Amino acid sequence: MLAGGGLMISFSGLGKLVSSENIDLKNVADEWNEITGYIKITPDNIIKILNPNPEFGQNVMTSLPMIVAEELDVDWKKVIVEMGPHDNVKLGPQFTGGSNSVRMYWKPLREAGAAARQMLRDAAAQTWSVPVDEVTTKAGLLYHEKSGKSGTYGEFASKAAANPIPKGIKLKDVKSFNVVGSSSRNVEGSKIVTGKPLFGIDSKVDGMLIAMIEHPPAFGKKLKSFDASETLKMPGIKDVFTIKLYEDGFEQGGFDTRTFNDLLVVVGNTTWEVMSARKKLKVTWEQITESKETVAGFRGKTEVVIPAELETTSAQLAKMVEFAKKPAQQLRRDGDPETAFAKAAQVLERTYTAPFLAHNCMEPMNFFAHVTDEKALFIGPHQAPGWIEPTLSKVLNMPADKIEIQMTRMGGGFGLRAYGHYMTEAALISRKMKAPIKLVYSREDDMTYGIYRPMYTATYRAALDANKNLIAFHVKGGGIPEHPIHANRFPAGAVDNYLAEGWAIPSNITIGAFRAPRSNFNAAAEQSFLDELAETMGKDPIDLRLELLKRAKENPVGKNNEYDADRYAGVLKFVREKSGWNNSESKKYSRGVAAYFCHNSYAAHVVDVVKKDGQPYVEQVFSAIDCGVVINPDAAVNMVQGAVVDGIGNALYGGLTHKDGAPEQNNFNRYRMIRHKEAPKKIDVSFVKSDTDPTGLGEPPFPPVFAAVANALYKATGKRYYDQPFGKHVEINSPRM
Template identity: 40%
Template sequence: MSNKLNRRDFIKASTMMGGGILLSFRGNDSVAATLPAEVSFNSYLSISPDNFITIFAPNPEVGQNIKTAFPMIVAEELDADWKNVKIVQAHLDTKKFNRQATAGSGAMQHSWDRLRKAGATARWMLMEAAAKRWNVAHHTLTTDNGWVWHKESGRKLNYGELATEAAALPVPTEVKFKEKKDYKLVGKPIHNVDNADIITGKPIYGLDIYREGMLLAMIERPPFGTKIKSVETAAAKAMPGVVEVIVFKNKVAVLGKSTWQVMNARKALKVTYEPEEAVESTADHDRIMKQLLEKSDVKPSRKEGDVEAVLKTAPQIITREYQAPFLSHACMEPMNFFAHVKQDGVELIGPAQLPEDTRKNVAKLLGVDIEKVTLEMTRMGGGFGRRQRSDYSMEAAELSSLVKAPVKLMWTREDDMRGGQYRPAMRYRFEAALDAKGNWIGYRMRGVGVNSGNSTRPDHFPAGAVPNFQVDSIDHKSPVTTSPWRAPSENFLGFAEQSFFDEIATAAHRDPIEYRLEYLEKAQKEPVGAVKYDIERMKGVIKLVAEKANWGKKKNVYQGFSAYFSHGSYIAQVAEIEKVKGRIVLRKMIAAVDCGVVVNLSGAYQQVQGGIIDGLGHALYGEVTLKDGIPNQQNFNTYRLIRINEIPAVEVHFMDSAINPTGLGEPALPPAAAAFANAFFKATGKRLYNQPFMKEEAMKGVKFGQSS
């Protein structure tokens, strides 16, 4: 495994002040050793003469463990001593870094080889420096835990002793990566590098930011679809600590010296609103989505064969509909951002999943040169897609420009839940045609979303497996703002698809796992159209989870199965329900995961466990409903999350894979609700079609949860 480096992009190799080597590389795969201010790079490391290694983590840390996992890859190829590694969060720098983003579970897929090159190239240069000092051949040397060894003579030097000499050497045109069997860090459980700071309350989050002379701000925002009719601000302005009250862009901001003062002053505002566009309620969305399901002039997203004809003539037709509500992202840390708009530039600090977009949007809003806008990333107390939006950072920047002072904008929990950017509400209709022998010969799915953009995934299974196949996608534009929510669209589509497939298998009198495997074989041997998922990887996780769950062989245990492909990874899950003292108890979730090489075992396990729990909790309880543009759920007393005594045991098994890592932040969520729903059917004979499950007719009279 080797990678050729582009020497045309080599810029300069030099020692840092005081000695040492700093290694970086560009997004186009070139590698160079240089001072950090002189070269564009993605990820880089520095080695000091006292044998400490600093690795800069360029991507936003939202709890997905990227700040630990990225440096692990560099340190692995460097063969470094992890105890001597210091991790530093980098600021946004589009000239030096490539794809500083947390979105779509794509960071690891994008950066795996780049990070390996950084570590492997530094290791080669350190070995070459030792070879020259000892006058021996490079190939006679080895490295181990931060040391270069010449075993024949017994000599060794640590990396710090070689760093200055290594920095003066030419950068190699080709480096070899380690083989998986030689990994010492990758694949092992490594503690999150921020654990100590989190536990001891160090200021690492956006809400911790403080600047001398900073004003605190809160904003009163209108109901969806309305505009301000009148505002009375006198009472708020007269309150202690209030510096300014500003009406701007259909909002009212209160700025002052303390959180408590600003919060109380905002309550003193008197704002009335009037309709600006359609002021929609949940009942309106339900009606509109049902109407759109009947829309005739829809161009299919994918079509194979003639599903219309098959659905008219097949001996058995199965038709089902599934509906999902809006969901809040419910981040533990509400939205916040710091901005200081000065004459010579704009300073931004805060939690952002897409910091480059944030910087661009603020520059455009203020009409300033983007090069004059800096952005410092903080750790995020949750994101789940919400912090891909720049609305809150733009508000902070605009207020700072208006009051000519540094501003920290804060959202309360109620602001966060009233402020929109919800998971889109969606509705699906599925139709399947079976012949007299239970063969699956036709499939049609139509999805409608409220501001979802694309509510369907037309190339997912059973695409390629069923001869007559059609997928339609329809979007309803609404004043209710939405944004990506962990595994966009798939978070509910996974439940709907996998629940429906279970019904098809039941109608065909077949085991649901065997039935899926049969049609995966069909897609493999006789594909109908393009197959854009990896059938072997899908079959692998299905077989593994069936084995680990002892599928169909446990007494007094009701098992439900689901499997899904999302963000490049494949996950199969089995839910296990028991009846205990008259209650339905979800005892265990078993997952088999193929995400390629697992970088940090503990971080990977937490991602899968967290995705499953998040998927179950929101499917059971989560919803945002609206009345005249105002959400009914505005805090955790009405927006129900899963509770600790309701969380099942989660057992995770990773496939032994040598392929490059694929996504993991989102893939575990989509199949979780379906595994539960299919197990619930086994236990009760009742199907679940709408979320939240606890409001379903099938749940009435069912005692769910722990028996004690």
């Protein structure tokens, strides 16, 4: 009946929250016995678990140590959590992206906890001269029932730490978990609400200078010349100079993405002094010439064309219309779509567009660097320091073991902080100044630097026979400078004749991952199209999807279908039930539904729009998610609620436009962000109860929000919304403050 035959359970409210913040470290002996790379225990039985992965608000500081604690068998309330050092050998891949944190650490952290528990049992068995099988554990204590002996983990930690780490230890049955699956508060909650220096931008050491970069005011421009004489006269200013980020011919790694290579740097004592002095710079910029770059990404080397054009949004949109008519790269073909469209009784064709999006992390990009001849220290916010370290090593001509990177809590990331240009910039500035420096981007620097979510478009076509059966499906998508299409996702596999194509227009506007890359557009377009298709076919929009998913399960078309049709249908049925999809209570709302699969998880939303002061307003949302085992239920609810708010905000207001290469929005007075009064009153989140290994959660709930909003707006206004942000076509919600 429901996905995986499992029970469905809904988490709501706070549940039972525990905290590990109530330990006074002042009275703890500083004798930590390290057991596996992740666990440290003192003789006093104080247990510390290291979080390996960068924290940007997805709450891995809490959820990952919970996984260790589960297998280690300790009292979570007594665990101290600490951010681990950057050490890919000891602590794994250490990157935050692709909703991978829990997914990729699930097994290694369970194994680390289980291995440590085994080492402690071995140590106790040796000391007590009893068979290890008879040694049991409970909440940080070891027992031998027959002899009545017992002791703390701490008493045996030193002995256990001396033994090699065993492999292949049996893991607990998921059903017996008591830490994983119970809600725990954010372990850094108290530090956050008291304003402790947790973030990279809070870094400070004696003698540290502040650096800021003046980058070109437009994409397609570069530095020609500058006069810093007035700037240098300003109080607190130490130096003004240019740096070249990469030398000519430098082969970039996939996350070295940088927009501007010749950078004008102002260094001074304090941020305000540097900000003020920048205003006195006299700079001449010139247009670039077309160039080619080689980028060595995960999928091998690619050559990228960087055109010289100064781009303007209206011209970009016109160019997308022109390119959409040209032949494109075929990404998937099933059956004979051309013939099916030719003989169709009816064809539905719709085109969707979406703008560039700026990530707008609340903490602007920044990094601390102290580079000397011997070594380099970096402190700051980055989603994947290990991806940038090889670049730092090359640029500084310094072996990686002389480079130390300390990971701070990030004030948001959303994909932008996977790119490391600002770490390299900080390195070069520190080397030049022979001093510790903190590079700080102003909000304007941050918003106008690039690495945006690309500008996208897609045209969807559906062919119906005389009985309104769906006989063919075609998507042709493009973008600046990449296409969005995931060719092997639903409804691929559910339609006999299927064609997916993609095309791209080169640009000098740089792009990067943005919460659920490509999916965040595909879901918006495809799930809006399916809504209109269902209407054309005279079907309920959930029923149409379920029929297609039934087909994809029972008699799939093609072999390479990425999604599990049962789990996809499961979240749709679940959200239908939770929202009371067609019940009388729901009639007072204009309802829209959408679902999507990405990052190995499934999400469905029902969005309810009402008229408030005569304008449409998203008042409530029901969300159903299948991400396998949920580690920290209340925090998972928080993440989904945040994704829903983020989705509504970007769907209605998000967008960065350009005029002659220059971004037309450079701060929050022009780039509209969703605010308190525009957020829904209620977001009801339900998780499919599952024993399946956990998959992504940060990204999957985000993409389908856009379409659910569009589909609900259609019900509210009678108009379909094809072009994001929808707010530019209709006065939505209350006017901004």
